[in-house]
Amino acid sequence: MRRDTQQRNAIRKALVNAGRPLSVDELLELARNEVASIGVATVYRNLRALQSEGQIQQVDLPGQPSRWEVVSGGHHHHFLCRTCDRLFEIQGCPGGLTRLLPEGYTLAEHELLLRGQCDACAGKPDSR
Amino acid sequence: MRRDTQQRNAIRKALVNAGRPLSVDELLELARNEVASIGVATVYRNLRALQSEGQIQQVDLPGQPSRWEVVSGGHHHHFLCRTCDRLFEIQGCPGGLTRLLPEGYTLAEHELLLRGQCDACAGKPDSR
DNA sequence: ACGTTAATGATAATCCGTTATCAATAATAA
DNA sequence: TTATTATTGATAACGGATTATCATTAACGT
Numbered sequence: 445m446r447r448d449t450q451q452r453n454a455i456r457k458a459l460v461n462a463g464r465p466l467s468v469d470e471l472l473e474l475a476r477n478e479v480a481s482i483g484v485a486t487v488y489r490n491l492r493a494l495q496s497e498g499q500i501q502q503v504d505l506p507g508q509p510s511r512w513e514v515v516s517g518g519h520h521h522h523f524l525c526r527t528c529d530r531l532f533e534i535q536g537c538p539g540g541l542t543r544l545l546p547e548g549y550t551l552a553e554h555e556l557l558l559r560g561q562c563d564a565c566a567g568k569p570d571s572r
Numbered sequence: 573m574r575r576d577t578q579q580r581n582a583i584r585k586a587l588v589n590a591g592r593p594l595s596v597d598e599l600l601e602l603a604r605n606e607v608a609s610i611g612v613a614t615v616y617r618n619l620r621a622l623q624s625e626g627q628i629q630q631v632d633l634p635g636q637p638s639r640w641e642v643v644s645g646g647h648h649h650h651f652l653c654r655t656c657d658r659l660f661e662i663q664g665c666p667g668g669l670t671r672l673l674p675e676g677y678t679l680a681e682h683e684l685l686l687r688g689q690c691d692a693c694a695g696k697p698d699s700r
Numbered sequence: 701a702c703g704t705t706a707a708t709g710a711t712a713a714t715c716c717g718t719t720a721t722c723a724a725t726a727a728t729a730a
Numbered sequence: 731t732t733a734t735t736a737t738t739g740a741t742a743a744c745g746g747a748t749t750a751t752c753a754t755t756a757a758c759g760t
């Protein structure tokens with residue numbers, strides 16, 4: 445039977461409260477505020493569990509370790525701050541992507557990643 | 573002094589002929605047609621060299637090992653065939669992405685990845 | 701409260717892409 | 731040709747993310 449543990453709740457709570465996709469490292473740090481002793485294995489285990497329950501989903505990025513976000517509404521994209529390295533969800537989506545395809549190609553899905561500087565980092569020197 | 577080797581030429585030739593970004597594995601396989609004995613280390617070494625010469629550039633993908641493409645024109649995006657796992661360059665770009673950003677966010681760059689089925693795979697069962 | 705056992709946490713092990721090592725090879729200058 | 735040395739290729743080593751191990755801990759049904 446599935447048990448309701450402090451660790452599990454700390455992880456889910458962190459994801460919900462953050463309101464943005466979190467990496468394992470971010471998650472570990474945030475969850476420690478609730479359960480100081482929590483370890484990486486537990487984080488990975490619970491991420492897997494939450495995912496197979498359909499509560500969260502993995503967000504893969506080019507070149508970066510993946511993040512995890514609460515399964516919310518529908519289709520959306522992400523913004524990665526090049527200064528603080530935090531990932532944010534953005535709503536909205538450029539349409540008409542099928543038009544970009546060559547003849548004979550079929551579009552099934554797409555992924556858009558915006559990069560720049562977030563609100564909180566505005567003013568700080570950019571990483572490039 | 574920089575020497576002109578068969579391996580180096582095989583790699584560059586493979587990239588040019590393919591006309592699309594290639595993975596190290598694809599590159600290794602193609603280059604073997606020219607130099608049967610070529611090894612991975614040589615591929616990696618020459619990719620690094622060609623990159624630092626500005627001839628090729630790395631293409632990072634979410635969840636996938638990166639590919640390498642000849643530095644050609646300008647801004648473009650990519651299409652990944654979910655059936656054959658080959659990556660293609662596509663020209664064109666949806667504009668107006670700044671509009672998707674929340675107040676206070678700054679856009680520096682973006683990356684768009686389309687997925688679906690390529691020309692050659694049309695008809696074959698999709699991977700999902 | 702108690703006993704059962706799912707879950708935890710420290711850490712060893714694994715995986716996979718990439719880099720380092722180093723003796724052997726081959727591209728160039730002389 | 732020959733000598734020099736950049737380059738190669740087999741493979742060991744590395745690094746970062748993730749998973750396995752297993753003794754210990756703590757949920758929770760009774």
